[in-house]
Amino acid sequence: MLIYDQSFGAAMAASQREATRLRAGEYGSEHVLLGLLSLDDPIARDAAAAQPSFTLTTLRTAVETDLDDLPHLERIGISAADVPSAPAAAGTLTPANRHTAEWQSALNSASVKLNQLQKSGLLPRERRMSATVLWLAILEPAARSAKLLHAAGIDPDDIRAAVLQHLTPVGAVPPRWPAHARPGLATRLMQRAFTRLNVRT
Numbered sequence: 001m002l003i004y005d006q007s008f009g010a011a012m013a014a015s016q017r018e019a020t021r022l023r024a025g026e027y028g029s030e031h032v033l034l035g036l037l038s039l040d041d042p043i044a045r046d047a048a049a050a051q052p053s054f055t056l057t058t059l060r061t062a063v064e065t066d067l068d069d070l071p072h073l074e075r076i077g078i079s080a081a082d083v084p085s086a087p088a089a090a091g092t093l094t095p096a097n098r099h100t101a102e103w104q105s106a107l108n109s110a111s112v113k114l115n116q117l118q119k120s121g122l123l124p125r126e127r128r129m130s131a132t133v134l135w136l137a138i139l140e141p142a143a144r145s146a147k148l149l150h151a152a153g154i155d156p157d158d159i160r161a162a163v164l165q166h167l168t169p170v171g172a173v174p175p176r177w178p179a180h181a182r183p184g185l186a187t188r189l190m191q192r193a194f195t196r197l198n199v200r201t
Contacts, residue, residue, distance in 0.1 A: 007131040028100040029145035067151040110137035122175035
């Protein structure tokens with residue numbers, strides 16, 4: 001059984017508030033990105049120091065305007081000026097306790113990579129799962145949040161370096177984030193169960 005700490009719970013509650021504000025029916029990596037930024041925790045401050053444009057205001061605008069979709073629209077001849085602004089949503093919609101498939105995939109990937117670094121002694125082990133894994137998951141290349149960061153001119157690798165620096169003991173060199181990590185059988189089975197439970201099909 002996974003045990004979460006207070007930072008994880010606070011981040012997920014903040015993500016729910018962001019998803020509700022955007023009237024999303026399920027959680028995506030973009031809502032977790034906004035939730036983490038809204039908490040203004042030490043990792044967010046370290047990341048903002050690495051990339052001054054890494055702010056809640058900048059990323060809310062990126063999400064609200066679907067900034068990651070604009071290059072695709074431009075390729076077919078539609079400019080940002082041609083895209084109408086979304087009308088203000090009336091009322092509220094609390095998202096179901098379900099995730100998008102892309103978010104579950106990013107979370108699975110980041111969890112395995114973080115576990116690999118912890119098992120190898122390159123990062124300290126955590127007694128409880130913290131918001132750290134959420135920070136690393138939003139930066140996974142396939143996550144929509146990472147694509148939004150790129151579209152906003154923010155390098156996810158720089159943000160990840162700040163996150164890893166925050167996790168590394170004082171005086172130690174932050175480890176390199178693995179490009180790939182293969183989960184063991186037990187982890188694969190657990191991730192499959194979480195995907196069935198959490199992802200709307």
